[in-house]
Amino acid sequence: MNVRPEFLQHRRKPTFNLPAGATDAHCHVFGPGAVFPYAPNRKYTPDDAPKEMLRALHDHLGVSRAVIVQASCHGIDNRAMMDCLASDPKRYRGVAIVDDSFGDKQYDKLHAGGVRGVRFNFVRHLGGAPDMGVFNRVMDRIKGRGWHVVLHLDAGSIEPLSDLIKALPLPFVIDHMGRVPAKDGVEQAPFKRLLEIARRDNAWIKVCGSERIDMPPYDKAVPIAHAVIETAPDRVLWGTDFPHPNPTHAADEADLVDLVPQFAPDPKRQQALLVDNPARLYGFA
Template sequence: MSILEKLKTRRKPTYKMPPGGTDAHCHVFGPGAVFPYAPNRRYTPEDAPKEHLRALHDHLGIDRAVIVQASCHGIDNAAMLDCIASDPKRYRGVAIVNDGFTDKDFDTLGAGGVRGVRFNFVKHLGGAPDMAVFNRVMDRIKGRGWHVVLHVDAPDIVPLSDMIRKLPVPFVIDHMGRVPGKDGVDQPPLKALLELHKLDGAWVKVCGSERISMPPYAEAIPIARRIVDNRPDRVLWGTDFPHPNATHEADEADLVDLVPKIAPDSALQRKLLVDNPAVLYGF
């Protein structure tokens, strides 16, 4: 059943998004017949094209979004760029690239609304990238005002910390570093994440509650609260729609309704949902 069919029966969130509210982490998949998936992909998702994403955001009351290139499309960013082009004021993007991209390629991505690049370090997506390639890409983007999005597993936060501290560009850590909700707020990976979060140029996304806990996501709330309180001007929120490689089917209305639990007052909510993504992505 497609998201369009599901939205006919799904509830709307209780929490009302502020004007300019931003989903800073979501994806478009395909359609595969138009935007083929990468031959070396680790998973093949169900199609979730731009029309599905827009319908979901309209249902949730979300005005803006950052389309994060997913590994199933590899370095072919066409589906993401097509989504941005459908409403350039509403969308921005984060690309997946390699060191074969030329300055002209980066110029094209920037003109298309891309403001950063993403690298996966998570094991189920193949583990750490070729660090020589990674470093060459960092050199290529550091003069563009872009950032790098790091998708990491919790056990790798400490081992990767030295590398992250030396990055020549701002960085964003996805999904609260995937720290397990069941391990609570005193776990070493979260403490390391919070230390990295204090660095100049550091951002953390308090999305992925459905990745680190199960409904009603009570175990994720204290972790997200700790991150928001740690540096409220450097946090972002997102749905992670359509939840690739999920352990269960998440209802995005439930994720929206977590916002006032992790950012309890309207000033914090505005920072998380409106002001912070506007700073980083130029909305």
């Protein structure tokens, strides 16, 4: 499939040069729907954004590696994500969505294909909290595999879920800085609780989603991300969230890349955020 001719036409090149091995630790592939149909019970239907589009964007930005996160619009049908991983196994890792129908053979196949974690949505507009029986049974299945769980939360869910999160018996990753509203600053109660969670040895936080918690030029997201990085410099990840499902505005990924030196002015912090941390968590060479 050819990337749409207009795809990169209005996207600028970042000013910040990403280092070798830089990893987009949160991005998606959507469809194409004619090949990989969207889930019947999906909460939204995205425009197709296949693997060729993602690779073209990463080449444009200077991204070396990526973690393809299964999105809820594809449900537990991980084929589009797995197809992307298979296209370049050294470059890609994956995070799947699973349920009780998955047995050891399915988990083994996912692992062999490059999957290293599972994702659960707790976000209201995506259906709210999952079946906690399923959640706990999945934790039991993956905790011995060296995998982690990715938690997609609303800011208002951080406090109610904090006891559950702290009790998790495996590494966990919180998406999009917990979706705390950037306008409320670093003193807001949900963010203070997020930092408390971030201090745990098995906690990882993604400083992606500036376009979800703020509006351009994302200046209010900067102190939020900076505080997370300073709290857990060896357990933070960065990503573009391309292709930005359910957007509030059209985001240019170059703007998100150029936030990195504002998030982490120290080159050593940048190296950890972009290269070393994702390599450790996802097993990149």
